[in-house]
Amino acid sequence: MTAAATRQDCIAAIGDLIAFPTVSRDPNRELLFHVEALLARHGIGCDIIWNADRTKGNLWATIGPPDVPGVILSGHSDVVPVDGQDWSSDPFQLREADGRIYGRGACDMKGFIGIVLAAVPGLVKRSLKAPIHIAISYDEEVGCTGVTSLIDRIAAMSVRPALCIVGEPTSMQVVVGHKGGGMFRAVLSGRSAHSSLAPTAVNAIEYAAELIAFIKSLSMGHAHSGPHDHLYDVSHSTLSVTTISGGTALNIIPNHCEIGFDIRSLPEVDARALIAEIRRHAETEILPRMRAVAPEASISVEPIVEFVGLCTDVEHPGVTFVKQLAGRNDHAKVAYGTEAGLFSNRAGVVSVVCGPGSIEQAHKPDEYLALSEIDRCRTFIDRLAQQLEDAGLPWA
Template structure:
């Protein structure tokens, strides 16, 4: 099957992260098994989502892994001019949810795997398709657990997030956390006599903002990133039930996106220490005062040496000599840190088109990815 035909089929599966991806995974499984690939599914506890890991070629040596996620972000509330779960071709562009992020790469990788099955590979091709990447690289972890226990791991990994086919060697890590502030409720006419949990939350947010300013002014820097320092961000806040009730509970969600030089656990400890000191000052008058901070998700940064073998290898395949670092996170940091598999990010399209209405990848970008896959297959036939 051609890449565009595969992409059309993949877009038709509405694999929003909140929904199952099993139909798409089973579609890919059938295609791969029909050509003789060794395929393993790793399902989630519900049985409605799964990772897929496939190998084409010899099983007794490490190969090159192509990794892509199958989930997409929602389309609700977005003003699409085309059906989001039907691929539309228009003026050299292929439109549909996931075309850029990142079913375009998955389609190209699947097409390469089907072609690989007709060749005598000296080095195997591995394919990893995961779920729930969009909510924090959640699903791939069970696949990585499987590979961690395997006797042979891939030699190289290419994560196909959209980079306009440039070779990306790094991205920041991410730690997401929830802070819950507990105060004491009361009538708003007597507000000074009780403890407003929203005010407590905002006081900690002010501390987080000050910490961000210090990192921006004097923290570690990496000019390869659009934002060259570690960032802290509060994204959601809740609290209160009525205007005339002083709220006894408030919570907010925040994240840390860290450079490799900064330890997010140290930053969290700094916030926790400040919160503990702040609460201690309140408990003389309000013994129920409390602040808790729980990490909800974390994944590590990717920081591959630009002079490493994997970078030179993928540069040779893609025809691009330059490297970059990307603002968004990927599963690459997990493959690199958990499995010690040298990893880069390289795929068709741009994240500037991702997560938007009328998301697209150009036909030219998809063709460039197919050309990289052809070059990869030629190398696997000869052997690495």
């Protein structure tokens, strides 16, 4: 039997990744070069799908036979900022203490990627009957926008992978569903005037308030009438207005207002249909009254970020397979979004989310990953390798 990576191997690999400050606003190029060199030392080539200015990219590597459906182990390289957070130590230098490793990305999600990379020396020594694909993406934290070029490539493959495991932190529980939706902006333009002449103006804030009330009514309707899925902690779709800005002075009728709102929709609810309903209400119920006073008035409703929901059949043999690797029979659904919805819906690859660490630690100061979670994920990867060496993927 090929030896699995040790805990210390994993800690070292995770520490190397944390040392690259790949906040979404910054390049991930140097991290990709590091991974490329690591893979090359073990005879594994990789492809990097670059963005337009070659500052960021998605990495794709295959260990095992490329002409057989295999398993994707997927993680994103970008992390959220540390600006304004009170860390006990350098967030981009791994620190080990109290049975944990600390650092930005330790659980979200350089921990998973590091454990996978630490397994590479053992994986290349195995005679895998089905391949393991390593996928590392960018810009997940700003709306899963970077991975789309990789998704397009996978969708066009003559032999597509049979399964994708996205290693977001789930405490090694198998997640089969998450909500979709996105973040959106509505901009209302009216007509300004001195507040003493209010009837001659079009108050953008007041009309925005009407739109806010409509969005709230849609959310209340879903809360009351559903659909509901009680595997989620919030069982229904939600719409939430989260920002508002407008106005210049207390005695000036505002001619501009902008609101931001968030949609978290169950996979069976079409978030774009909700946006269409909001636009329709704005254009038919609000805008005509604005233009009756100011023909130049306008309302726009546009997406900032959209993400795709995940709904994987719990009876699919791939789900059973991942549960066996994790050594547990339960499964869950979560409210936060991941790239798994894109792998499933746009690349046509059955996908689940399962990785070390707790989402409760993600994005916080002193983000950490427990050493016990590293061990559980090490075991998971080793079981996967052994299965692919012994029998491949029986259902594929």
